[in-house]
Amino acid sequence: MLSVVIFNIFNSGLSHMALGVQWASLIPAAFLMASVPGANQILSLRNGLRKGAKIAIIAVTGRFTAFALMVIAVSLGLNAILQTSTLVFNIIKWVGVMYLGWLGIKTILSSSKEYEDEQLKGSDSQGDSLSAWHYAKQEFMVAAANPKALLLFTVFLPQFITSGTGEVGGQILVVGAVYIFIEFICATVYATVGGQLKTIGLSGRVKKNLDRITGGIMIVLAAWLSTEKSE
Template identity: 50%
Template sequence: MISDVEWTTFFPAALLLAATPGANQLLALRNGLRYGWVSAVSASLGRFTAFALMVVAVAAGLEAVLTASELAFNVIKWCGVVYLVWLGLRTVLTAVRHGGGQPDQRAAGRPAEGDGRRHDGPSAWRLARQEFVVAASNPKALILFTVFLPQFLTRDAGGAAIPLLALGVAYIGVEFCCAFGYAALGSRLKSMGITRRARRLLDALTGAAMLGLAGWLATEQH
């Protein structure tokens, strides 16, 4: 069944898709900048939990339920819109409230936040929950898996469930590598003494991405 997948074309396409900056990747960058790469990578497990559930749903054929049921689709859609608007506005307000353009100062003897060690801030559960909801709040993402993954099945593929699961696991692995890269980049920027102004800009961009995704979801038709 694994041989029914066109792996040589899948991995470049998956890497391009996963590396493209989006709401979740900007979250990983922001969390790496603020809390270090360990916290950022740990938080991304929330995203991968959502993706894993989507892949299982696609393999089980549950995407057809969302496609057929307008009520189920709209409930998920508007819950996602509300959460994304709330999270986006909160992130933008954080950028507006915290002024100053000087590099962050570290107290003597304290480890740098960019060194990957754990620091004070939101709990790992809260960061992971944000990643999970941002990933899961878009019902179109579930449909995206049904459009993107099947493209890499060979024409003579038999049952699609196992190859789709294999493709889903592989895509999550690629996404994890990209998330790690974004988190490490944020952590590196922090260790280089990035200014608060640049941090505010990143917060603003992340919040704008959330609001943009919310607006796109709100205008999408079933």
Template identity: 50%
Template structure:
């Protein structure tokens, strides 16, 4: 299993990695700004579902197969590049487009249907945001390599069965990542509560989109 000393070195390293701005952290920051911290945190379940699958795959030995296969690595890498380009470009377009007027009042019989429509729209939006988080996490081969290379460093040398320790370390890292994700969502919610003007919100969207495009370029330039 994992010794106390290894836990003591694992958590600071995990916090550093999880807190570093990446595609998913930028995405949850944007979601917190546009939709509030609760929907942003709820949507992050998509990311952690992808991470959980990765941890299981690494514990089963599939991570080593991926890192050894240039074809598999490049296939996932270019899927990630394409999705980040699409998401970043869409975010840039959203920043350039003015939001339509909102807040039209409804009365009487119109109010209940409007509330039902809003509830259905909120459910659809939650699924859409969670799907974005899942795809961004799952299409990043560097995340798989992180679990493949980072986690085994904290295992006792000479351990015969590393499956359970890898699962434990993976669950611990997901917990650390969740705490950092909540921080990014809270920051986005804080910016939202400050009553930022539409111009500033569009500027932040543009910065997020540009960062995602930059991450896509970095991922495209990375070799296995």
């Protein structure tokens, strides 16, 4: 009986928070934002190409851990801190720019060895398990230090919340959770495409070139992110 009462209270509060969200605008906008080939989506594509869709999909847990922490931080007032402290935003931005640029360069330089090792070793389940966590860490770092992600949660998503209709912090949590779910759908598509490219019998040379292209895109994205401003 008590569990029913608690559930009804929770459900009532969640419904109240959801009433202040402009869902008709948020859902298509979120799908558009999540489907654009940004830094993390390109990383999922590369991971799928290198290690297959399964590992690439497991790796996105790193991204969504970072996103979840961002959403919680924004609900507690991180957006106000970033709006008043350009220094904090710039530190996060340049860490992200340097890491993404380094990752792009590393991808290009290691592309040849990656596919030589793949041919020599074949499939190694233990290595795949370790790789999944390794790539999850990369996903976390790229997401956590991505100024676009910060702006997404601090500036973009709050625009779909109607002021004066409920607890803003709670509404940000609801909107953030919905966006993360939508991003997961899109990330799965990118990882699956990469995995399909890995399994359709492309030559090692073609795979190397695709890997180098994704590395080059990361470097371009790092240069683009360097131009982002907090306002």
